[in-house]
Amino acid sequence: MVQTGTDIATDWQQPEGNFDYVKREVMIPMRDGVKLHTVIMVPKGAHDLPILLERTPYNASGFVPNNSPHMKDAVWSGNRDWADGSYILVWQDIRGKYGSEGDYVMTRPPMGPLNPEKTDDTTDAYDTIDWLVKNLDQSNGRVGMIGSSYDGWTVTMALLDPHPALKVAAPESPMVDGWMGDDWFHYGAFRQVNLDYFTGQTTAAGSGPSVPREGYDDYSNFLKAGSAGAYAEAHGFKQLPWWNRLSAHPAYDAFWQYQAVDRMLVANPSKIPTIWLQGFWDQEDIYGAVHAWEALKKAGYEENNHLVIGPWWHSQINREGRTMGPFTWNGDTTANFRRNWLIPFFNQHLRGTKMDEPLPTAMIYDPAEDHWDHFADWPGAKTLTPLYLQADKGLAFQQAAAGEDSYVSDPAKPVPYLSRPIPQENDRWRTWLVQDQRFVTDRQDVVSYRTPVLTKAVKLEGAPVADIFARTTGTDGDFVVKVIDVYPPTYPDQPELGGYQLPIAMDIFRGRYRNSFADPSPIPAGEVQEYKFRLPTVNYTVKPGHRIMVQIQSSLFPLYDRNPQKYVDNIFYAKPDDYRKATVSIVHGPGRSAVLLPVARE
Template sequence: MRKLPGSTLVALLACTLAFPAAAQNAPQVTPDMVQTGSDIPADWQQPGDQDDYVTREEMIPMRDGVSLHTVIMIPKGARDLPILLERTPYNANFPIASNSPDMRAAVWSGNIDWADGSYILVWQDVRGKYGSEGDYVMTRPPRGPLNPSDTDDTTDAWDTIDWLVKNLPESNGNVGMIGSSYDGWTVTMALLDPHPALKVAAPESPMVDGWMGDDWFHYGAFRQLNLDFFASQSGAKGRGSGMVRTGYDDYSNFLEAGSAGAMARAHGIDRLPWWQRLSAHPAYDAFWQLQAVDKLLVERPSTVPTIWLQGMWDQEDIYGAVHAWEALTKAGHGANNHLVIGPWWHSQINRSGREMGPFTFRGDTVAEFRQQVLIPFFNHYLRGTPMAQPMPAAMLYDPVEDRWDRFAQWPGAKTLTPLYLQADMGLGFGRPATGEDSYVSDPAKPVPYLTRPIPAANDRWRTWLVQDQRFAEARPDVLTYQTPVLTEAVKLEGAPIADIHARTTGTDGDFIVKLIDVYPSIYPEKPEMGGYQLPIAMDIFRGRYRESFSDPSPIPAGEVQEYKFRLPTVNYTVKPGHRIMVQIQSTLFPLYDRNPQTYVPNIMFAEPQDYREATIEIVRGGPGASAVLLPVAK
């Protein structure tokens, strides 16, 4: 046996002798060490002595006894300040981004300018979401046939404003409402019966008609990527989760699932009441007509000064703001309603506006608009301060000229100019000779809306409406027409109209029309843009609704039919040296569900055997001359 060194042996003996001594001196427990209650006090909060604002959380009672969770941020020492209210299903605590003692640093970036402007900021959870009591109903219909109760988001806004002006002594009693997307919808609902204290409003990218062209459908084609939203929004009182993916590429995930209904069933979404109602009404029946807010606004117009605001390439709600404004203006209520379309994606109005896809602007278009137009407009009606210049009927940004254009009347173009499909895949303003072009649409190989792969978490989603379309041009199931090189600029001011005359071997089918600005193949100003095919406007139309949105009918196979539908509103200059292109196709996947091209009662529940190839022939010239009608400014 090895002998241990003397020093080691001494150390071991010392440790051995120490253990009995430690055991004899047990630790003493005093009363202050014992905790018998919770470590979370009922009313604790961090001291806010250095804060330049005070935050209150209130449960505001509604007329039926339900209380709604409301977050209120008040500048310290406030007197006679206006109130800015936003009602949301996305968590009223979210806009307070940090616990900074500086109010402008504590709020989310979209609210910094409002904090600078000395406003009382208020956010409220809608019924049934996050901290609010009651039952949640997706975009709850107004009181009436679809909602037999005594409350809706109109009454909830009225009751909330009434409570705020009576219980916030720091306010001047004037309220403005703002919000984007679903929050924009809550603004429009408040306008159906506005409280007298509601003096100004700005619905930003509001959900106005979910069937015609906002979130859920476009002209009857179902936007099936919303299944994720259905799960996250109505699957939990707080924030739920989207669908679990079996693969990385959603193109494959949705294709393998089959119909939208099969995808919903596979992920349990078929048990959600909202999906059950929506999927039972694929046509534009009373379910959709009675909650189309543009129609309701005309029936119950308000005198509240309102800016209807959206992005030119809003990938989620590109329909609502412009159609609400048009409906009100046509009905004689244009004096207090104004339209603004910026060079933005959905809700970019609340973020930086220096870039949009391939565009880089001279400055921040969002900050410029908010600081120079939107906040002065609100200040005028909430504080009585004068505006530097009157608000025009319409303000639209021209992204090519990089400037705001102001219009006393909109659209700027008074007539539409047909741009006809020509022989040899050309485009021109002269009526062409008779001819046809064809392609085969195969539901088993749909045209993607983006280059693959298309993951569920997709940064390109925001800007897909301005993505280069050369990937689609190369496909045999996409017809591509283009003009010669332009020698003069073509300024578009309004909404183009697709007017397609076609026959199909199927009994149903979709038509997607894209209006595209083709850059020169060599573009020294930005070399990577050489040959870029930049979409100006595009949309989809489900063929069964060609005669009636509410009463679909099969397409007679082999007979020419007209498919005429409006594309999104634009204010855009196509420069000399560029070309104008039109692409026509029948799928835009997986954003939109596939049309089986065989007539079935409800496409969302089509069976695998229903999906069949179809040959589509586009007619040129003669009495049915296919064209895109352009709003060319003279």
């Protein structure tokens, strides 16, 4: 038999008689006529079911990666607990990404000074929900929204003007303030490893490429390139509108202030029951959930907002949660939270099924005690207790005698954030915040202060604050401060943890912003200045037999761009001869350098 045409079926229809769901792909129209690609999974025989919606720039079709007849097997792992036939599951590509029409704008600002259009992600969420409840006859007309990271940001945007059918929300590790402490900067220091994210997101409507590498070790790759701007523009970033906007705004000016979601939430508070959720060691968005919840609480909107912090890396809530680096928890902490708290919370507000136990105001894991703590009010510590830097690299709750410790910070030899080599595809990225800090403790450009061995437990409940007094021979500089739990030299329960230096809170602060985040100024060389900044929130018990350590250094490379240590207007475009060694002196004494700890009890 001779074949003369194509072997491709003209209108292939897969038999789905044995499927326990119906999958639809639709283009939902927005108020301006733009249509957004949406994937819908409806359990067969469904009626009166709630809708779970996630809006994403990461390919809605990819949330259903398997062509299985069973809903639980078809969806990705993060949705399996929801795919039990009791929810209609919906994923949508945001504007301009993958199957959706329109223009993509990175974390599109709301309508206003930075967005002259008549639509934003708030209106798109509203219009999507409106279409879903009117066109899915199997639904009960109630919608919950969920999502992590960028998808968590889309949830927060929906909360600014929620559709009446939106009844519950869970922003997981949401991007809330990209300059203060989420993806793009931390207190002005640029997280340059995100340059791969920029090309992945903004060079194609689908998935773009990462930045090509000449070598295996990113420490060497970034060091050789010079400034973050030189690295970016050598790889064509001038073609990317998002890069051009970001690099033109290194300070916390109106560009960033108008995008601070915590401020927007307070200005437009919702009554939607909401779980603000993140990981204790979230290596990407450790700032957003906590600060959004705190802002709402401070403004008097605590009643419908809950804070949850688990012993997790970024977005681990949607995966298995038995371990974090070398640490093993009491069971699968993420599965247990999803099944015992998150889904029952959604069921309560979407079905009217009362929870066995109400979700507390704050539910925060204590990794040292290996259990959840429930709080009617948070933080547990109402005041901060200074832990003072002492002579001979000591630490104590008593004020210190006057003195100082100096080190030379050399931009040509920055302190790595991980032990080298640091490849682009880095399996340790998820857990770098729990890396044993002994790999840098003995460096000459890292100063480490230790308490004596503790004779009783110190329970921390809240956010530590670094309050460092220092002088430098440069006119700019960064300060990295780490609070560390130092394990005993021997640890019979897990011998490999003997002497382990576990970071429990760390962050970086760019010295030019010591007086104002919006208006940077040179550091007066040789003059003592105060650098005071908040560290990530902790709920942690430092046990007897352990020590508390505070480490201070001036770089965390190549995660953060190098400070040239000479003041320049825009560090993105510092020249090679701007990078200079500086001698940094940490000053201690009465009322001087300390880390202010949220000590609940000791």
